[in-house]
Amino acid sequence: MTVPLRDVVARTDLRLGVLTGDVDGRVVRWVHICELPHPKLYLTGQELLLTAGVNFPTKDEEIDHYVARLVEADPAALGFGVTPVYDAVPASLVAACARYGLPLLEVPADVSFLRISETVSGMLAATERADARRLATAQTALTKAAAQPDGLHAVVAQLARQLDGWVLLTDAANRHMAGSQVPASLADEVAELTAAVRAPHGPASATTHHRDTQVVVQRLGSDAVLVAGRPAPFRPSDRAVLGVGGALLGLLTTDRRHPPADVIPLLLTLLTDGACGPATELLAAMTGTVHWRVLRAVRRGRTESVTELANQLDSPLVASTIDRGLIAVVPADIDIVLDPTWLATISGAVAVGDLPSAARQADRLLTEALLDGRRRTIADQSGVDNLVTPRDATAFADALLAPVPPDLLGTLRSWLAHNGNWETTAAALGVHRNTVRHRITRLTTMLDVDLDDPDVRTELWLALRWTSTPPVPPHRARPSTSTPRRRP
Numbered sequence: 001m002t003v004p005l006r007d008v009v010a011r012t013d014l015r016l017g018v019l020t021g022d023v024d025g026r027v028v029r030w031v032h033i034c035e036l037p038h039p040k041l042y043l044t045g046q047e048l049l050l051t052a053g054v055n056f057p058t059k060d061e062e063i064d065h066y067v068a069r070l071v072e073a074d075p076a077a078l079g080f081g082v083t084p085v086y087d088a089v090p091a092s093l094v095a096a097c098a099r100y101g102l103p104l105l106e107v108p109a110d111v112s113f114l115r116i117s118e119t120v121s122g123m124l125a126a127t128e129r130a131d132a133r134r135l136a137t138a139q140t141a142l143t144k145a146a147a148q149p150d151g152l153h154a155v156v157a158q159l160a161r162q163l164d165g166w167v168l169l170t171d172a173a174n175r176h177m178a179g180s181q182v183p184a185s186l187a188d189e190v191a192e193l194t195a196a197v198r199a200p201h202g203p204a205s206a207t208t209h210h211r212d213t214q215v216v217v218q219r220l221g222s223d224a225v226l227v228a229g230r231p232a233p234f235r236p237s238d239r240a241v242l243g244v245g246g247a248l249l250g251l252l253t254t255d256r257r258h259p260p261a262d263v264i265p266l267l268l269t270l271l272t273d274g275a276c277g278p279a280t281e282l283l284a285a286m287t288g289t290v291h292w293r294v295l296r297a298v299r300r301g302r303t304e305s306v307t308e309l310a311n312q313l314d315s316p317l318v319a320s321t322i323d324r325g326l327i328a329v330v331p332a333d334i335d336i337v338l339d340p341t342w343l344a345t346i347s348g349a350v351a352v353g354d355l356p357s358a359a360r361q362a363d364r365l366l367t368e369a370l371l372d373g374r375r376r377t378i379a380d381q382s383g384v385d386n387l388v389t390p391r392d393a394t395a396f397a398d399a400l401l402a403p404v405p406p407d408l409l410g411t412l413r414s415w416l417a418h419n420g421n422w423e424t425t426a427a428a429l430g431v432h433r434n435t436v437r438h439r440i441t442r443l444t445t446m447l448d449v450d451l452d453d454p455d456v457r458t459e460l461w462l463a464l465r466w467t468s469t470p471p472v473p474p475h476r477a478r479p480s481t482s483t484p485r486r487r488p
Helices: 005-009 060-072 091-100 113-146 151-163 184-198 236-253 261-274 277-287 306-313 352-372 390-400 406-417 422-429 433-447 454-466
Strands: 017-020 030-033 047-051 077-081 104-107 166-170 176-179 205-210 213-219 225-230 291-299 318-320 326-331 342-346
Touching: 005 113, 017 091, 030 113, 047 113, 060 091, 091 104, 113 151, 113 236, 151 166, 151 176, 151 225, 151 236, 166 236, 184 205, 184 213, 184 225, 213 236, 225 236, 261 318, 261 326, 261 352, 291 352, 306 318, 306 326, 326 352, 342 352, 352 406, 352 454, 390 454, 406 422, 406 433, 406 454, 422 433
Parallel strands: 030 047, 047 077, 077 104
Antiparallel strands: 017 104, 166 176, 166 225, 205 213, 213 225, 291 326, 291 342, 318 326
């Protein structure tokens, strides 16, 4: 994730002055503060490097060498803070940056490096949220297009709109299937890239630039080829949208009874997020089954293998998940027998349209199973689950737990599962018992309840089982964070 350097410089609260270099076209991936004489060793590219001139070289040739080495690391820009070491940016540094084409920014004395770091971090987070929203919107639009009677042409047309460019789909024999024709000026290059990705050991995708136009050629699992181009470069979010469109087109063009392995994860995602037309049709064509169960499984003490679990279930509908373990969709009428190394949870039997709720059931059961290491199925659960409709149960749970942030729900679940025991809860969560006490105190304040009341505990336990909020695994290491060193 990056933000344009131009946008950082344009921030009026930072008042960064551009002394030399062109900030257009450059992006900032992170802010790094370094006062060492050779910062290149600590950069990976596209950083906004900040220095206040501590231990900075004083001779012209040394400053030239400093900038020359720095440019090799490809930073976005160098920011030089005036005072307390220097009252002005050294003229030799300005000249060296001009020679090597490195943007040089002057940081005002009253603007701390920490403020710059926090500002850029906020901009990066905002960009990530915007890209996530854009991807979610595009995925919804593309999935709806795939469910139309003429899904193939609808997805290609929608993908072109989402990318603000042109899209072409050809079959395994290189015949036109849907979309626009390749512009004549790009025909030869696209033909070469298409031949490359179709080669037996060729790349899955290839990219070319022609003047201001970027073109991406991608081989689909069905041996069809997707070509997309536009006058502007493809950003990471565009690549993600292209990936969704390509996966859907691969699903639409695949053999219904023998889908390639790379289609299975997309198929399960569509089914458990909300089945769309081609996913439902493919599932029916593969088995003819009417009712299904969702299985979640993690491996105890051994490496998880999609192939091994698929063989044990005698079903190809197995895929890895982003957060933990594997997920599978299996016919409801088969007996599920796994070897003891698997910790598995199994939802109730549902029609294909209810697979999203079955997936939530299996997720919730897996969270509970990880607490005590015992397998769970929906049939093992209390009869209370059958006394209310799923919609009413979810509404009750979400309202009761609304004040609680998702990262604390795992602590509450574990604490209730261990009958309020601080030591065992701390061991299950991998934290200190005082951390558990602090979190439970916060939860008591947020919920405004007496957690020693058994009625309250019962309601909260049921709410944790019924909530629509995705469960957080009890064993999840938090990423380490560091505070940027303060400017002298």
